[in-house]
Each structure stands twice: as C-alpha cells, then as structure tokens.
Amino acid sequence: MQLFKEVGQAIAGESKIQKKRRLPYLTDTLVRAILFLCSLVSVFTTLAILAVLVVQSYYFFREVSIIEFLTSKQWTPLFAEKHFGILPLLCGTLLTSLIALLVSVPLGLAVAVYLSEYARRPIRKVIKPFLEILAGIPTIVYGYFALLTITPLLQKLIPGLGGFNALSPGIVMGIMILPLVTSLSEDALRAVPDSLREGGFALGASKLQVSLTIVFPSALSGIMASIILALSRAVGETMIVAIAAGNLPQLTWNPLEPVSTMTAYIVQVSQGDTPYGSLAYNTIFAVAIALFVLTFILNMISFRIRKTFMAIGGGN
Amino acid sequence: MEHYRRHALKQRLYDTLFQVVALAGLLFAVMVLMWLLYTVFEDGIGRLNKQFLTSFPSRRAEEAGILAGMVGSVLVVLLTIVIAVPLGIGAAIYLEEYGRKNWFSRFIELNIANLAGVPSIVYGLLGLGLFVRWMQLDRSLIAGALTLSLLIMPVIIISAREALRSVPPGIREASFAMGATRWQTIWHHLLPISFPSILTGIILAVSRAIGETAPLITIGALTFVTFLPDDLRSPFTILPIQIFNWISRPQAAFHENAAAGIIVLLCITLLLNATAIYLRNRFSR
Amino acid sequence: MSYFKIETRNVSLYYGNTQALKNITLGVPENKVVAIIGPSGCGKSTYLRLFNRMNDMIDGVRVEGEVLLNGKNIYADGVRVEDVRKRVGMVFQKPNPFPKSIFENVAYGLRINGVTNKRYIEETVERALRQAALWDEVKDNLKKSALALSGGQQQRLCIARALAVEPSVILMDEPSSALDPISNAKIEELIWELKKKYTILIVTHNMQQAARVSDWTAFFYLGELIEYAETKDLFTNPRNEKTQNYITGRFG
Incomplete structure (x- = not known):
C-alpha cells in the first residue's frame, strides 16, 4: 500500500497548483451509486408488474381453469351464470385494432413516402x-x-347502426395511431441510403418508381416494425374503446356490433363496485396478463425487426 | 422511341398523381381533425365560464364544474414530475455515461424499451396492486403520482439518453483529458449542453401524464369529488376522469360539460406540446 | 529515476481479441518533441492515448506492460486516472472547446482543481493564452463564446486550456489536420516554443510536419514500432525498408 501512495504522489504531487482533493472523487463514487439505483427502478417496475399480475391472477386461476379461460366462447364474469372465456374480449380487441390499422396504415405509409x-x-x-x-x-x-x-x-351513413359499435372507435383509433405509423415508417424510409436511389434515377426511373420499387422494399422490414408497434399501441388503447365500443363482450367480427376489449373490460370493472379480492375482481388481472403478454410479444417482434433492419445497413 | 416517350410521360403522370393522392389524404386527415376540434369547441364553449372553472361536480349539469379535477390533475402531475424527472434523468445518465456495454446494460435497455410499450392500463393495475393495496396508500394523490411516475419514466429515460448521446464526443474527451471526473464532466458540460433536449422530452412526458385516464381509473381515483385534496393521502380526481364521467352520462347537458372540460384539457396539453416542439426546433442543430 | 520523461516498456494493447499495439518500448526525453508517424490504423493514436489513459474509456481494452510517467507506472493500482490526466495535457485532432466563454474554457482546469482565487485564475488564464499565442487576438473578448472563434484559434484555445494547469507533458493527436495551412504554421511555431517548457508527443500523418517540429520520430506500422530515431536520421537515412517505403510515399 505504501508503494501505491508514493506512486500516486509522484505523479500527482509535482505541480504547484495541484492540491490534494478527495471531494470530487468521493462525489463521483457516490453519484455513481445513486444513479445506478435510479436505473434499477426500471427493472423493479418490470418485476413489480409481473409480480402483481401473476399473484392476483393466481387467485383467479385457482378457481377457473386455464383451458376454460383460453377456449370458452363466453365472457360473463359479472352475471349470475358465469363464463370466463377471453376469446370474446380478444376478438373485440383485434377487431377494433384491425380497423385502426386499415385506417392508419395506407394513409400513414402514403404520407411517409411523401414526406421522405x-x-x-x-x-x-x-x-x-x-x-x-x-x-x-x-x-x-x-x-x-x-x-x-x-x-x-x-x-346517418349506415341506417340501423347502434350507438355503440366497433367501427367508430376503430376509425378514431386509426386517426390516433396515424402519427406513429407515419413517423416510424418515415424514419425507416430515410434510413435507406441515397446511393440506392441514385442507382434507380441513373436508369431513368421516375420518383414514384424509385420509391415503390427500390426505397419501399429496402425499408420494408422497418415499415413492418412500425406497423406492428402501431398494432401493439392499438391493442393497449383503452379510453376510446371503453367509451364508444359498448362494453358487450361478444365473439363477432362484425364491426357494426357493440363489442368489448380487454382494456375496456378492465376499466369497466375498476369503475364498478365489484369488491376487491372477489373472483370477478381478479378477472381483470387475468385479462391484464393476457394483454401484457400480447403487447409484449408484439413489441419484441417490432424491436427485433428494427434491430436487424438497422444492423443490415438500413441505418447509415 | 415513341414507346419510351409515352412510357415516360405515363410515369410522370403517376408521379404527380401519387403526390396529389398523398397530399389529399393528409389534407383529409387535417380537415377531419379540424372538424372534430370544431365540434368540441361548438359543444363546449357555451359552458366555459367562471362558474364552470370554479365549481365542484354536481348532479345538475349546469351547476357542475371542473375545479376538483383541475386541482387534482395539477397536483398529481406536479408530484409525478418531482418523482419521475430526477429518477428518469438519473437512470439515463447512468446508462449512457457510467454503464458499460455488457449483458446487464443490454438487458436494462431492452427492459426500458419494453416498458415504454406496456399499455398504460397495465401500469394502473401495477399501481393498484403495489401502491394502493400492498403499500396501503389507498386511492390517494401519492398513489396516483407514483403510478404515473412509473408510467412516464421510460419515456423520460429514452429521451434523456438520446439527448446525452447527441452531445458531441469531443466535449467528453476534452473534459476527461483535463482530468475531470465523470460526474464533473456530466455536471459541467453534458447536462448544460443537453438541457434543452432533455427538457423537451420531459415536457412531452408531462403532457402525456396530464392526459392519462385509464391508469388512474384502475387505481380508483374517484369520479365525484366535492372537496380539494389537502395532503398526499387525500382522495382525488383528475380532469380526464371528470370528462370521462360526463361523457358516460346519457344527458346531452353533461356532454356539453365534457366538451368544455376537453377544451381546457386540450389547451393545457397542446400548449405543452407546442412548447416542446418549439424548444426542439430552436435548439436542434 | 528514468532518463525518459514518459516511456512505455513492452506495452501491448488489445481491443477484445484484436491486438492493436505489439510490445512497444519507446521513451521521450524531457523537453523534446517526439513525432509518431505511420499509415492510418497503425495504432499511433492508440499509442498516444496510453499516456493519459484515454483508452480506458473504451470498453474491452486491455493493456499489458508498463507506461511510465517520471519513472512511475501510471497503470499501477492506486493511481487515479484523473491525476494522470491533470499532469498530461492533450490536444485533439478536431478543436473541441467547451461551449462556454473563452475565459471559462481556459479556467476550467483550475476550477476542477478547486482553485477559487480570482486573481490567480485571471493571471493563469492570461499566461496560458499568451503561451498559446492567442492572447493578443482575444484579450478584449474573453467573455465571448469559444465557438465564435475560427478553427485555428479554437485549436490554440484548446492548447491554452491544456497549458493552464501546468502539465509537464502534452499529447497532440494530429493537432493541425483539420486546419488551414496558415493556422497549421502557427501551431507548428507554437510547438517549437512550448518545447522549452514541456515534453511533447505528437501524432501526425503529415511527414513534413513531423520533420519540421520533432527531435525524434517513431514510425509505427500495423501496431508495431518499426523504427525510432532522431528525426533527421529517420527521414534521410531510414534503416528499415518499411520506413523507407512509407517516407518515400510508396504506401500509406
């Protein structure tokens, strides 16, 4: 130890202005530790989400079999005759989300191509x-x-349409995710190197030909990633469907029917007077786990595609 | 030759056509948005007066107001800022400046990217299980603020990391070469330089927090509050929940209240977003 | 005590599994200028950064052997990298002033050393700016942003910033490669002046510059030290064929 001290002094001690100051180093070490704890909050958040969802839905799955949950075609936990099949909620979720994609993807991609x-x-x-x-x-x-x-x-356009239906929230959700589709797709298009475009222009191709036959295919995986992310956002969207879809879980692909979604169901139960800890109450955690897994898978697919896209030269 | 010329002409026509279609689509979206905003404005402007801003909710639509929701929203969001901003920036600094590139930092990065994509309602259930039940904070201001903090933290972390990353590497080198410690480098140079971008990210995150409805419904924020919160453990409501409550009523008079509440909410969030966009355009190179 | 102010003994450096420096032994005598030349990617910048441990910033870097400052190994346990850097100033390829005032740029090193005496700081800033031959150009505008200076002035400001804390060694990483010829000439003049007080190690890919400013020159190739000799000998009478090829422009 004595040796180290001497080494340090020999290096540090030769200047007049050099004072022996320990404070900055102590601060640095302390700050580092504090900041490390801050970054652990994100890990803690994920663990806490998993813990809450798993523990609460454990109570649910103690009473309802996972087979019934995944295959039953009825979702009526709040009625006298109870059925716990998530399919109607899943169906409603996918129906509204797909309508949203139908609205936002064509327009979003056209605008993205135009912008880029x-x-x-x-x-x-x-x-x-x-x-x-x-x-x-x-x-x-x-x-x-x-x-x-x-x-x-x-x-006014569709006579006989009820006050609640899947179509209207789907369309509005499409408008909502339009910016997401547009900006992420535009990023993907811009990441295509100019040299590819120049190759096309040098052959006398028009801008549209270059865009559609060269740029768009090159950016396709990046665009797919943005669409999947938009889908994930739509699946997780809550208030629009909670307000306008009708809170009626039914297994239908008819956009004119009222439906319920996973998110809307959670809001519905949270708002009501269902007692905490009851089976009906614990359903929301089971639904939330399904929602979490679904969005997690979509996010990871999108993340992976984007990573690969950037790695194979999409990004510079 | 003739064939080529005709073909080229056709291509140019398609080219123009595409631009027209894309712009028309965009214009259509703009008009739809304008029209939607106009309908809200038309429905709500009549209710927007001093009585509306200073009253508690009521069973009679014309006597109801957004005071409790406004105050609740402001308090929850202020608390959220106090909690989430230091934690988020701290995490961003650690990951960007201190963390080494190993499996742990890759794991945290993936984790944060995933958290940013978790639906907000799931955060609501997290808040319900963790803060309201397990920590027994009940349906209080602080439980709401903690929930919203966890919700916007990934957004803050991601944008703050991007801001730090955009500081030219020469600055770091110069500072380290002078013998500055990492923290001195961060505090003296990196944070001042990236401040505008970090602030932009924070404002966008805050704007999102103000508009969030679902997570606070799940943790059980009330819908009918006729008092102002007086401490952290106090029950509360927020403006979006108040609006949600009015939308859900069948009577048209309540819908007018909802529209008026939306005008107030939009003013706040759009003002925040405009500030953020302005800041970014002003300071981005 | 070693004869050399700074030196490396059998130093090898690895980026992960790639070896970037191979067993290099080289010393710089006090108050001399040593230039390192060699084709891009030969490891000359990496070698320079050994002496203020800037390579530590890169993940996965491993150093073997001894890097000595005043005969003491700066990679030994218990040596604080910040202390080393306060003794060894560095000037980078691209001028990198802080986005602060000219005065604050030069005073920065003092401030992080805990110097608070205002008069002392002012005196030191003036001395450093004079040493860097910048004082006359900026003395009336010390509060102006450093970014408003020209490229050449910025680089001299960076030199002044390094000088303010009175290091004994200055490392220069292609200090004038981003500058115009006139600024370049000024920097070279400055190096001649600074040599009286400082020991200077400079990396350059400009062989004329190496010939003009240095006392000794080292030629690096693919991470190896090929030849190290007095500058005039190395350029007029290289002993190694690779050196011969490089200085006659046959590769690089």
Whole structure:
C-alpha cells in the first residue's frame, strides 16, 4: 500500500497548483451509486408488474381453469351464470385494432413516402408539427370524438347502426395511431441510403418508381416494425374503446356490433363496485396478463425487426 | 422511341398523381381533425365560464364544474414530475455515461424499451396492486403520482439518453483529458449542453401524464369529488376522469360539460406540446 | 529515476481479441518533441492515448506492460486516472472547446482543481493564452463564446486550456489536420516554443510536419514500432525498408 501512495504522489504531487482533493472523487463514487439505483427502478417496475399480475391472477386461476379461460366462447364474469372465456374480449380487441390499422396504415405509409421522398423542407415543416400535435391529443378526447361525433355521423351513413359499435372507435383509433405509423415508417424510409436511389434515377426511373420499387422494399422490414408497434399501441388503447365500443363482450367480427376489449373490460370493472379480492375482481388481472403478454410479444417482434433492419445497413 | 416517350410521360403522370393522392389524404386527415376540434369547441364553449372553472361536480349539469379535477390533475402531475424527472434523468445518465456495454446494460435497455410499450392500463393495475393495496396508500394523490411516475419514466429515460448521446464526443474527451471526473464532466458540460433536449422530452412526458385516464381509473381515483385534496393521502380526481364521467352520462347537458372540460384539457396539453416542439426546433442543430 | 520523461516498456494493447499495439518500448526525453508517424490504423493514436489513459474509456481494452510517467507506472493500482490526466495535457485532432466563454474554457482546469482565487485564475488564464499565442487576438473578448472563434484559434484555445494547469507533458493527436495551412504554421511555431517548457508527443500523418517540429520520430506500422530515431536520421537515412517505403510515399 505504501508503494501505491508514493506512486500516486509522484505523479500527482509535482505541480504547484495541484492540491490534494478527495471531494470530487468521493462525489463521483457516490453519484455513481445513486444513479445506478435510479436505473434499477426500471427493472423493479418490470418485476413489480409481473409480480402483481401473476399473484392476483393466481387467485383467479385457482378457481377457473386455464383451458376454460383460453377456449370458452363466453365472457360473463359479472352475471349470475358465469363464463370466463377471453376469446370474446380478444376478438373485440383485434377487431377494433384491425380497423385502426386499415385506417392508419395506407394513409400513414402514403404520407411517409411523401414526406421522405417528395416533400420539400417548408412543407415538412408544416406537416411534422401537425402530426406531433395529433400525437399529443389525450385519448379521452378521442373517446369523445368516437362516441359523440363519429358514431352519430356513421349512423346517418349506415341506417340501423347502434350507438355503440366497433367501427367508430376503430376509425378514431386509426386517426390516433396515424402519427406513429407515419413517423416510424418515415424514419425507416430515410434510413435507406441515397446511393440506392441514385442507382434507380441513373436508369431513368421516375420518383414514384424509385420509391415503390427500390426505397419501399429496402425499408420494408422497418415499415413492418412500425406497423406492428402501431398494432401493439392499438391493442393497449383503452379510453376510446371503453367509451364508444359498448362494453358487450361478444365473439363477432362484425364491426357494426357493440363489442368489448380487454382494456375496456378492465376499466369497466375498476369503475364498478365489484369488491376487491372477489373472483370477478381478479378477472381483470387475468385479462391484464393476457394483454401484457400480447403487447409484449408484439413489441419484441417490432424491436427485433428494427434491430436487424438497422444492423443490415438500413441505418447509415 | 415513341414507346419510351409515352412510357415516360405515363410515369410522370403517376408521379404527380401519387403526390396529389398523398397530399389529399393528409389534407383529409387535417380537415377531419379540424372538424372534430370544431365540434368540441361548438359543444363546449357555451359552458366555459367562471362558474364552470370554479365549481365542484354536481348532479345538475349546469351547476357542475371542473375545479376538483383541475386541482387534482395539477397536483398529481406536479408530484409525478418531482418523482419521475430526477429518477428518469438519473437512470439515463447512468446508462449512457457510467454503464458499460455488457449483458446487464443490454438487458436494462431492452427492459426500458419494453416498458415504454406496456399499455398504460397495465401500469394502473401495477399501481393498484403495489401502491394502493400492498403499500396501503389507498386511492390517494401519492398513489396516483407514483403510478404515473412509473408510467412516464421510460419515456423520460429514452429521451434523456438520446439527448446525452447527441452531445458531441469531443466535449467528453476534452473534459476527461483535463482530468475531470465523470460526474464533473456530466455536471459541467453534458447536462448544460443537453438541457434543452432533455427538457423537451420531459415536457412531452408531462403532457402525456396530464392526459392519462385509464391508469388512474384502475387505481380508483374517484369520479365525484366535492372537496380539494389537502395532503398526499387525500382522495382525488383528475380532469380526464371528470370528462370521462360526463361523457358516460346519457344527458346531452353533461356532454356539453365534457366538451368544455376537453377544451381546457386540450389547451393545457397542446400548449405543452407546442412548447416542446418549439424548444426542439430552436435548439436542434 | 528514468532518463525518459514518459516511456512505455513492452506495452501491448488489445481491443477484445484484436491486438492493436505489439510490445512497444519507446521513451521521450524531457523537453523534446517526439513525432509518431505511420499509415492510418497503425495504432499511433492508440499509442498516444496510453499516456493519459484515454483508452480506458473504451470498453474491452486491455493493456499489458508498463507506461511510465517520471519513472512511475501510471497503470499501477492506486493511481487515479484523473491525476494522470491533470499532469498530461492533450490536444485533439478536431478543436473541441467547451461551449462556454473563452475565459471559462481556459479556467476550467483550475476550477476542477478547486482553485477559487480570482486573481490567480485571471493571471493563469492570461499566461496560458499568451503561451498559446492567442492572447493578443482575444484579450478584449474573453467573455465571448469559444465557438465564435475560427478553427485555428479554437485549436490554440484548446492548447491554452491544456497549458493552464501546468502539465509537464502534452499529447497532440494530429493537432493541425483539420486546419488551414496558415493556422497549421502557427501551431507548428507554437510547438517549437512550448518545447522549452514541456515534453511533447505528437501524432501526425503529415511527414513534413513531423520533420519540421520533432527531435525524434517513431514510425509505427500495423501496431508495431518499426523504427525510432532522431528525426533527421529517420527521414534521410531510414534503416528499415518499411520506413523507407512509407517516407518515400510508396504506401500509406
């Protein structure tokens, strides 16, 4: 130890202005430890989510078999004759989400191609903030649009349409995820190197030909990643469907029918007077686990695709 | 030759056509949004007066107001900022500046990316199980703020990491070469330089927190509150829940209240977002 | 005590499994300028960064052998890397002033050393700026942002910043490669001046520069030290064929 001290002094001690100061090093070590704890909060969050969901749904699965949960075609935990099949909720979730994708993907991709391949700077400067504003609107507001603006409009177009249906929240959700699809797809398109475009232009191809036959296919995996992420967002969206879809779990692919989704069901139970700890109450944790797993899988697929896309030269 | 010329002409036509279609689609989306905003405005503006802003909820629509929701929202979000911002920036600094590139940092990175994609309602159930039940904080302000903090922390971490990453590497080298410790480098150079971008991320996260409804419904924030919270353990409601409550009523008069509440909510969130966008455009190179 | 101010003894450096420096033994006498030349990727910058342990910042770097400053191994346990860096100043390829005022840039090293005496700081800043031949150009604008200076001025500011804490060794990593010829000439003049007080190790891919400013020159190739000799000997009478090929422009 004595030797180390001497070494340190020989190196440090030769200047006049060099004072022996330990404080900065102590601070650095202390701060490092504190910041490390901060970063552990994220791990803790994940563990806590898993713990809460697993423990609470354990109580549920003690009374209801997982087979019934996954295969029964009825979801009526709040009725006298109880059935616990998640399929109707899953179906409602997918139905509204797919409608949302039908609305947002074609428009989002067209706008993304336009922004990345055609638009000049001033136009971009108007469009980008608009999309960001769209992304900043709280979902409760979209819920209001769905129930009180879009549904009445649809009722005029489609006679006999009920006040609650899957179509209206699906459309509004499409508007909601439009910015996500657009900006992520645009990033993917922009990541395609210019040399590829130049190869096309040098052959005399038009901008649209280059965009559709060269840029778009090169960016396809990045675009897929953005669509999957948008799907995940739609699956997890809550307030729009809770307000406008009707809270009626049924196994239907008819967009004109009222449905319920996994998220909407959780809100419905949370709002009501179902006693904490009862079987009916624990259903929301079982549903939440299914929701968590579904979005987790979608997110990971998207994450993986994007990583590969960037690695194989999409990104610079 | 003639064939090629016609083909080229056709291609140019398609080219123009695509631009027209894309722009028309976008314009359509803009118009839909404008129309939606207009309908809210039309429905709600009549109710937007001093009585509405300073009253508690009521069974009679024309006597009801958003005071409890406004105060609750502001308090919850302030608490959320106090909790989530230091933790989020701290985690970002650790991951970006201290953490080594090993399996642990890759795991945390993946973990945060995943947390950012967890539906907000799942955070609500986390808050319910962890804060409301297990820590017995009940349906209180602090339970709501903790829940929202966990919800927006990934957003803050991701944007703060990006901000730190965009500091030119030369600055770090220069500072270390002078003999500065890591923390001195962070405190003297990296944080001041990346401050505008970090702030942008925080504002966007806060704007999201203000609009969140579902997680606070699940932790059991009340819908009918006729008092103002007086401490951290106090029950509360927030503006979006108040709006949700009014939307769910069948009477048109309550829908007007909801529209008026939405106007207030939109003013707050859009103002925050506009500030963030402005900050970013102003300071981005 | 060693004859050399700084030296390496049998130093090898690995990035993961790749060996970037192979068993290098080389010393720099006090108040001399030593230039390191060699083709890109030969490890010359990596070698330079051994002396202020900037390679530590990169994950997966492993150093074997001894790196000595005043005869003491700076990679020994118990040596604080910050202390080493306060003794060994560095100037980078691209000027990298802090986005602060000119004055604060130069004063930064003092501040992190806990110096608070205002007059002392002012005196030191002036001395450092004079040494870096920048004082006359900036003395009326010390509060101005360093980023407003030209590239050449920025680089001299970075030199002044390094000088303010009175290091004994200065490392220069291609200090004028990003500059115009006039700024370049100024920097070279400055190196001549600084040599009176400091020991300087400079990496350059400009052979004329090496010939002009250095007393000794080392030629690196693929992580190996091929030849180390007095500058005039190395350029007029290289003993190794690879050195011969490089300085006559046959590769690199």
